[in-house]
Amino acid sequence: MNVLFQIRKDYLSNIAGDSIIMQNLKKNLINFGIRIDVCTDTKINLNKYEIVHIFNTIRVQESYQFMKHAKNNNKKIVLTPIYWDLRNYFKDTKQQKKLESWYRSEKKRKFLFDNCDIYLPHCYSEAALIIKNYNTSSKYKCIPYGVDENFSNGSKRYLINTYGIDDYILCVGRINYQKNQLGLIKAISKEKIPIVLVGSVNDKDYLKQCMKVRSENIYLLENIKTSELNSIYKSARVHVLPSWLEYPGLANLEAGMAGCNVVTTEIGSTKEVFGEFVRYCNPYDNESIYKEVMESFEEKGNGLFRDFIRENYTWKKVAKKILEIYLSLI
Incomplete structure (x- = not known):
């Protein structure tokens, strides 16, 4: 079977959740014997492909062109879809230009949902939002996102041996407004606990705001290899994503697979996906962030969340479900 994956042009230079999802599905589906090409060209010759698999409905312009070409x-x-309704987020955070752009793109999103043979939301709350907002009758099947089991392999003393950092709070994600690293730093400002930020800097001005609040014991690690990230998760006391929303945050799965305690935002699909295995904070309330982070920081790690992830959210299991969908289509 020949399958074409189509995704935004900058998926490698601007790595985000869709990049990680697509690359892991490709690797695991190839292991099942599927031949997969990745192409960002909106006019590629499709003759040899039985299926076109499109990723991302948030940044919609390219996906819309992929869909029209495949349909034709x-x-x-x-x-x-990797979809969430971002209107409230843009309103609450006063991002008027992004809100206006969102509204201008809605017809294209509806076109995507109406014209696919099947769409794969990661959970039922995502599916419910899509049906409510776009009144689509297309078939869907909930397929969760996954995590590489190798995140369970790491050295507990990596950061203390490499950088001299121990007993730290970890936050993995792009350095930008949505991830709310600033809220985390403000909430923990009265403590002397090291905060380790891992991720690319999408917004240099935002990083400056973070460092103005507290520059002492804030460590930014960029261009980290996956093999290093395993150990960075492993030796953290707690991993925190106090984002304005997450659906559900792939870094949370990675941290959980490494056996790390996890605190994440209560906004988005996090509660449906993670259940009672993590702590939840209100990103609008620094006291909430502080309470959940410090209580989690003091707790001993346990393997229950890791066992839950292994049972439900590995890329191998996710790819097997998608393979069954491919076979049903052809």
């Missing part, structure tokens, strides 16, 4: 060539189309 009578291909079976699978859509991984």
Whole structure:
């Protein structure tokens, strides 16, 4: 079976959740014998492909062009939406230009959902939002996002041996407004606990704001390899994503697989996906962030969350479910 993956042009230079999801699915589906190409060209020759699989409905312009081209060539189309309704987030955070852009793009999103053969939300709350907002009758099947089991392998003394950092709070994610690293730093400002930020800097001005609040014991690690990240998770006391929203945050799965205690935002799909295995904070309330982070910081790690992830959220299991969908389409 030949399958074409289509995704935004900058998926490698601007790595985000869709990049990670697509690359892991590719690796694991190839292991099942599927031949997969990745292409960002909106006019690629589709003759040799039985299925076109499109990723991302948030940044919609390229996905819309992929969909039109696949539809015009009578291909079976699978859509991984990676969708959440961002209107409230843009309103609450006063991002008026992004809100206006969102509204301008809504017809294209509806076109995507109406014209795919099946779409694959990661949970039922994502599916419910799509049906409510776009009134689509297309078939869907909930397929969760996964995590590489190798995140369970790491050295507990990596950061203390490499950088002299121990007993730290970890936050893995792009350095930008949505991830709310500033809220975390403000909430923990009265403590002397090291905070380790791992991720690319999407917004240099935002990073400056973070460092103005507290520059002491704030460590930014960029260009970290996966093999290093395993150990960085492993030796953290707690991993925190106090984001304005997450759906559900792949870094939370990685941290959980490493056996790390996890605190995440209560906004988005986090509660449906993680259940009672993590702590939840209100990103609008620094006291909430402080309470949940410090209580989690003092707790001993346990393997219950890791066992739950292994049972439900590995990329191998996710890829097997998607393979069954491909077979049903052809």
